[in-house]
Amino acid sequence: MSGRLLASIIVVFSLLFGVALYYTQVYAYYDRIAAEDVNLTLVNASTNEPEPFIANDIEAxxxxxxxxxxxxxFTSAMSTAAMTETxxxxxxxxxxxxxxxFDCFDAQEIGAALEDGQAVAFLGEKNIHDGVDRVIAVYPDGRAFAWHQLNEKYDEDSSQPLE
Structure with missing residues (x-):
């Protein structure tokens, strides 16, 4: 087998592997969720229990x-001031x-708005999965975004042992 043929096989295999890896990371493990199947909640400050949260125009x-x-x-009809009190x-x-x-969700823009105080983040549900919280960020104009985030169970500074 000549060196060129072997090099060509390696290059073709590497390209195919790269395309497959890209596809699996960006597309294969994500599914769109129908709006009616998304259950959003917010944790009430006085009861510490999650309550249903009414959202419109949900993409998830x-x-x-x-x-x-x-x-x-999604969008929220509730004002951020009322939400902050509740x-x-x-x-x-x-x-x-x-x-x-999934172009409606821009993590950098949302993060910057949270840092600047242009948006407020709320606890959607504590431990929606073990060690994972659902976070909901709301802008004053009603735009809102949700994601799952590792909680204190997985903090590097946490004194709790990982299970």
Whole structure:
């Protein structure tokens, strides 16, 4: 077998593997969720229990391969001032990137708005999966976004042992 043939086989195999890997990371493990199948809640500050949250125009994705693949975009009719008085705010929100094809969710923009105080993050549900919280960020104009985020169970500084 000549060196060129062997090099060509390696290059073709590498390209095919790269395409397959890209597809699995960006498309294969995500599924769109029908709006009626998305149940959004917010934790009430006085009861510490999740309550149903009315959202409109829901677009959502999730993946079965990881509990932190959930992302959602929607609108809220409730004002952020009323929400701040009623629901538990989230102390350290960190929106996670969504695949590029889910273009309503821009983690960098949401993160910047949270840092600047243009949006407020709330606890949607504590431990929606073991060690994972659902976070909901709401803008004053009603735009809202949700994602799953690792909670204090997985903090590097946590003194709790991982199970």
């Amino acid at each position: 994705i999730d993946g079965s391969s990881s509990p932190i693949r959930f992302r959602a975009c 629901y538990v705010t989230y102390p350290d929100p960190t929106p996670l990137n969504a695949p590029g094809w």
